[in-house]
Amino acid sequence: MPLLVDLPASAELPAAVSATVGDVIGLAATGVLVPDGGVVEVLGPFLPGALDHDGRLTGAQGVPGRALLVARGPGTAVVEVIRSRGLAGPSTTTSLVVEVAAAG
Amino acid sequence: MEIAPIRSTLQGEPNMADEDDLRSTLLAVADLARSAAEKLDGGRGATGNGHRPEEPLTCTPRALPDRLLVAAAQTAARVNPMNSPVVSGSASAVGASTDAVEPLRIAVMTSKYWRPVPRTLTVSFLEAADADLRARILEHMNAWATRGCIRFAETAVDGEVRISREGDGFWSFLGTDILHVPAGRPTLNLEGFTMATPESEYKRVVRHEAGHTLGFPHEHMRRELIARIDREKAYLFFARTQGWSRAMVDAQVLTPLDDADLIATRSDENSIMCYQLPGSITLDGRPILGGLDIDETDFSFVEMVYPPTPAPGSVAVLSTLPTPRAAAPADELWPTTEDVLVPMSS
Numbered sequence: 546m547p548l549l550v551d552l553p554a555s556a557e558l559p560a561a562v563s564a565t566v567g568d569v570i571g572l573a574a575t576g577v578l579v580p581d582g583g584v585v586e587v588l589g590p591f592l593p594g595a596l597d598h599d600g601r602l603t604g605a606q607g608v609p610g611r612a613l614l615v616a617r618g619p620g621t622a623v624v625e626v627i628r629s630r631g632l633a634g635p636s637t638t639t640s641l642v643v644e645v646a647a648a649g
Numbered sequence: 650m651e652i653a654p655i656r657s658t659l660q661g662e663p664n665m666a667d668e669d670d671l672r673s674t675l676l677a678v679a680d681l682a683r684s685a686a687e688k689l690d691g692g693r694g695a696t697g698n699g700h701r702p703e704e705p706l707t708c709t710p711r712a713l714p715d716r717l718l719v720a721a722a723q724t725a726a727r728v729n730p731m732n733s734p735v736v737s738g739s740a741s742a743v744g745a746s747t748d749a750v751e752p753l754r755i756a757v758m759t760s761k762y763w764r765p766v767p768r769t770l771t772v773s774f775l776e777a778a779d780a781d782l783r784a785r786i787l788e789h790m791n792a793w794a795t796r797g798c799i800r801f802a803e804t805a806v807d808g809e810v811r812i813s814r815e816g817d818g819f820w821s822f823l824g825t826d827i828l829h830v831p832a833g834r835p836t837l838n839l840e841g842f843t844m845a846t847p848e849s850e851y852k853r854v855v856r857h858e859a860g861h862t863l864g865f866p867h868e869h870m871r872r873e874l875i876a877r878i879d880r881e882k883a884y885l886f887f888a889r890t891q892g893w894s895r896a897m898v899d900a901q902v903l904t905p906l907d908d909a910d911l912i913a914t915r916s917d918e919n920s921i922m923c924y925q926l927p928g929s930i931t932l933d934g935r936p937i938l939g940g941l942d943i944d945e946t947d948f949s950f951v952e953m954v955y956p957p958t959p960a961p962g963s964v965a966v967l968s969t970l971p972t973p974r975a976a977a978p979a980d981e982l983w984p985t986t987e988d989v990l991v992p993m994s995s
C-alpha cells in the first residue's frame with residue numbers, strides 16, 4: 546500500500562529517506578530540483594487552495610511552499626530541496642537522498 | 650500602488666466656459682462605461698462608438714450596477730474632464746488622445762475586495778501563541794486601519810482570518826476568498842514568526858499578508874514592472890534560486906495581472922505589495938526594489954478602497970467603487986444604501 550508522508554515545515558529534513566514505488570512525500574520547499582532517471586518525480590510546488598461557492602478553486606497569494614515527491618521507480622536519486630523567504634532573498638538548498646525500493 | 654491625486658483635483662468647480670466640454674465629456678464617458686460593461690457581458694458593447702470589437706477595453710467595471718454608471722461618469726467628468734475611468738491604456742479605442750487619458754488612467758475592478766464600509770474582521774490563531782505575540786501581529790495588521798475603514802480584532806476561536814505559524818511560507822488568501830477557506834484551516838500563514846522575529850520582518854511580511862486579506866494583489870505582477878524583466882535571465886535565476894520550471898516562473902513572475910483586476914494606476918515598486926526582484930534579471934540592470942513597509946501610495950490606496958468615513962452630501966465616484974464580481978459571496982454584493990460616497994469639494 547503506497548504511503549503519503551507529510552513532513553511539516555518545522556521538521557528538519559533527514560539526509561536520506563527510504564521509500565517504495567508509489568509512496569508520496571510532502572515537504573516544505575519553494576522548489577525541488579530532481580535529476581532525470583525516473584526514480585523520483587516532483588509535483589508542485591504548491592500554494593494552498595480552497596473551493597469557492599461555485600466549485601472553483603481559489604488560491605492563496607504568496608510564494609509556493611510545499612512540494613510532493615513521488616517515488617516512481619526503484620533506485621537512488623539525490624534531489625535538491627530549495628527554500629526561500631522571498632524571490633530575491635536568501636534561499637537554502639538541502640540535498641536529500643531518496644532511495645526507492647520496488648513495490649513488493 | 651500609485652494612484653492619481655484624486656483629492657487634490659476635487660477642489661474647485663468647473664467654470665461656465667467648460668460646461669459644454671464637460672457635458673460632452675460626460676456623455677462620452679457614460680456611453681463608454683455602458684459599452685464596456687455590455688462588452689464584458691457578451692461582446693455587444695462595441696457598436697456605433699467607433700471602437701473596434703477586437704480591441705479590448707482593458708480597464709472596465711465588470712459588475713458595476715447600472716445605477717452607478719452615469720453618476721460615476723458625471724463625477725469623473727466633474728473631478729477632471731481628462732479623467733476617463735474606464736478606458737485605461739486604450740485611448741485609440743475611444744477616440745481620445747493618449748495624453749487625455751494618461752493623467753488618471755483609473756481602472757475599476759474588483760474581484761476580492763470587501764464592501765467599502767467600516768468593518769471589523771475577526772482574527773484567531775490556530776496554534777497556541779502568547780498574548781504579546783498575538784498583539785504584535787494584530788498591531789501590524791492594523792497598520793492598514795490607521796487610514797482605512799477595515800480593522801482586525803482578535804477573537805478566541807473561529808476568526809474570519811485564521812493565522813497559522815506552522816504552515817509553509819508566507820501567504821494569505823485574497824480578500825473575500827478567506828470566506829471560502831474551510832473552518833479550522835489557515836487563511837494567512839506566517840511560518841516561524843515569534844517575538845524574536847525582527848520588527849522589519851513584521852513590517853515586510855505581516856503587513857503584506859494583511860494587505861492580501863484586504864484584497865490587494867501583488868504589485869510586481871503589474872504589466873509595467875514585468876516589462877522590465879529579462880525573461881531568459883529570470884528563467885535561469887529562478888531555476889537556480891527557487892528550483893522553478895519555466896512554467897512556474899511564467900505563473901509566479903511573468904504573467905501580468907489582468908488590467909480589469911486593478912483599481913490603481915501606475916505601478917509602485919515601493920509598495921508593500923511589491924516583491925523585491927534583483928537587478929540581475931531586469932533589462933536595465935536596476936532592481937525592482939520591493940516594499941519594506943506600507944508606503945504613502947499604499948495608504949492612499951487603502952483610503953480610496955476603504956474610505957474611513959463617507960461625508961454627507963457626497964456623490965458616488967466610479968473610480969473609488971470596488972465592485973465584487975459575481976463570484977464573490979452573495980453577502981459581499983452590497984445594496985444601494987451602501988454605495989460609497991465621496992465628497993465633491995475640499
Ligand SMILES: [Zn+2]
Binds near residue numbers: 608861
Ligand atoms: Zn504576497
